[in-house]
Amino acid sequence: MSTSSSVEPQPQLPLADYRRYGRQMILDGFGLEGQIELQKASVVVVGAGGLGCPALQYLAAAGVGTLGIIDHDHVEISNLQRQVLHTESRVGMPKVLSAAEAIKQMNSRVRVNPVTTALNSTNALELLAPYDLILDCTDNLPTRYLLSDTAVKLGKPLVSGAAQQFEGQLCTYNLPLKNSSQDQLQERGPCFRCLFPKPPAPEMAGSCEELGILGAVTGVIGNLQALEAIKILTGLHDGKPSLLMFSALSAPPFRSVKLRPRRASCPACGVEGEKIGKIEETDYVAFCGGERPDWVSRGLVVEDPQKRIHAKELKNALENPQRMVKILDVRPRTEFGICHLPGSTNIPIKELLTNPRQFAEGLQREEETDVYVVCRLGNDSQLAVDALREVSKTVVLKDLVGGLRAWSKEVDSNFPIY
Numbered sequence: 211m212s213t214s215s216s217v218e219p220q221p222q223l224p225l226a227d228y229r230r231y232g233r234q235m236i237l238d239g240f241g242l243e244g245q246i247e248l249q250k251a252s253v254v255v256v257g258a259g260g261l262g263c264p265a266l267q268y269l270a271a272a273g274v275g276t277l278g279i280i281d282h283d284h285v286e287i288s289n290l291q292r293q294v295l296h297t298e299s300r301v302g303m304p305k306v307l308s309a310a311e312a313i314k315q316m317n318s319r320v321r322v323n324p325v326t327t328a329l330n331s332t333n334a335l336e337l338l339a340p341y342d343l344i345l346d347c348t349d350n351l352p353t354r355y356l357l358s359d360t361a362v363k364l365g366k367p368l369v370s371g372a373a374q375q376f377e378g379q380l381c382t383y384n385l386p387l388k389n390s391s392q393d394q395l396q397e398r399g400p401c402f403r404c405l406f407p408k409p410p411a412p413e414m415a416g417s418c419e420e421l422g423i424l425g426a427v428t429g430v431i432g433n434l435q436a437l438e439a440i441k442i443l444t445g446l447h448d449g450k451p452s453l454l455m456f457s458a459l460s461a462p463p464f465r466s467v468k469l470r471p472r473r474a475s476c477p478a479c480g481v482e483g484e485k486i487g488k489i490e491e492t493d494y495v496a497f498c499g500g501e502r503p504d505w506v507s508r509g510l511v512v513e514d515p516q517k518r519i520h521a522k523e524l525k526n527a528l529e530n531p532q533r534m535v536k537i538l539d540v541r542p543r544t545e546f547g548i549c550h551l552p553g554s555t556n557i558p559i560k561e562l563l564t565n566p567r568q569f570a571e572g573l574q575r576e577e578e579t580d581v582y583v584v585c586r587l588g589n590d591s592q593l594a595v596d597a598l599r600e601v602s603k604t605v606v607l608k609d610l611v612g613g614l615r616a617w618s619k620e621v622d623s624n625f626p627i628y
């Protein structure tokens with residue numbers, strides 16, 4: 211029997227992994243140690259949407275040992291333009307299960323822990339505690355504050371991404387600082403509350419559905435989140451907190467600002483002044499100004515027949531005109547260019563609201579004409595009708611309940627939904 215085999219060191223990774231991860235293991239500063247760190251690491255990704263999908267994809271491909279995925283939503287066809295782990299055949303499936311399936315196909319050795327419930331103040335500490343690092347891939351402020359407070363309480367870095375339209379942001383909160391002084395406060399970088407002590411007004415925060423998003427933009431930010439996580443886990447991060455801003459249409463597209471140290475008076479991570487209470491007892495939605503008005507359902511509640519018209523009634527009015535009928539479409543020009551009702555006139559809501567009198571005067575000249583205002587979902591059309599009513603004497607001035615989406619559902623299934 212040869213004695214050499216008993217003294218030969220065992221490979222520290224399965225042999226196949228040397229081949230699989232070799233391209234990254236030969237990088238200076240990464241090495242075998244880096245791969246072992248990734249293998250041992252656990253990362254939880256909150257949100258398996260536009261940011262979460264690319265982030266998960268690169269974390270799984272790189273060989274992070276355990277990935278938690280938390281999301282309560284299901285895959286929709288409108289997600290596939292950017293949520294690149296989901297597929298046509300998985301439309302309707304919980305996003306976390308769809309993402310788990312994609313990861314399994316790519317790297318079967320990654321342990322995936324899917325959670326199909328929403329993260330909230332009562333479950334956050336428990337759901338996030340088992341992980342080394344947290345990725346915020348969500349799309350709303352209450353969850354951002356909740357994630358930040360929980361990350362502070364658990365002492366974990368929080369890699370936060372955001373993207374909308376052509377723009378995105380990346381920031382790691384609660385980042386472990388390198389060469390930190392003895393000063394306790396300086397051991398970690400600032401938290402989300404240090405930067406944004408007060409939430410912006412809820413109406414300022416629009417969703418991707420309302421404002422639009424280019425898929426490749428979420429790809430850029432989601433990839434950067436994965437990269438940031440990998441740098442932190444493998445010790446490649448310089449430990450200097452910064453806020454990175456990306457604007458796809460600007461030159462150069464990236465800007466970065468160094469962040470100030472954490473605020474001693476921060477109610478979450480500071481040592482002075484008022485502290486936040488228990489996370490479990492905090493109402494994050496209320497803190498962020500309450501629920502955003504659900505305009506669509508609001509539209510269904512306000513049933514004032516003087517002010518509003520349903521899609522089927524509008525169809526009748528158009529087909530059996532007692533009087534002249536005019537359709538005013540208040541969507542942005544780009545959306546009007548996607549599809550519109552024949553014969554409709556486009557006056558974008560922004561223009562209309564800057565000078566409603568001017569447009570009302572135009573309508574008044576056509577006193578015999580009934581005016582119906584339409585938009586995409588039935589929100590802006592209400593604002594337009596309210597503004598026009600104040601200055602106009604047009605006899606019939608109504609907005610379409612549920613907007614053109616309702617038109618498509620209730621009247622003409624060939625009218626595009628976008």
Ligand SMILES: Nc1ncnc2c1ncn2[C@@H]1O[C@H](COP(=O)(O)OP(=O)(O)OP(=O)(O)O)[C@@H](O)[C@H]1O
Pocket residue numbers: 256257258259260261280281282283288289305327328329330347348349350353417418419420
């Ligand atoms: N508190 C939360 N817990 C778990 N997942 C969350 C929470 N808040 C948001 N998310 C998830 O974060 C993801 C954000 O991704 P994104 O905005 O790309 O998707 P979306 O909401 O499907 O988009 P769209 O606005 O086009 O419908 C969503 O899948 C959403 O369900």
Ligand SMILES: [Zn+2]
Pocket residue numbers: 400401402403404405472473476477478479480
């Ligand atoms: Zn703070």
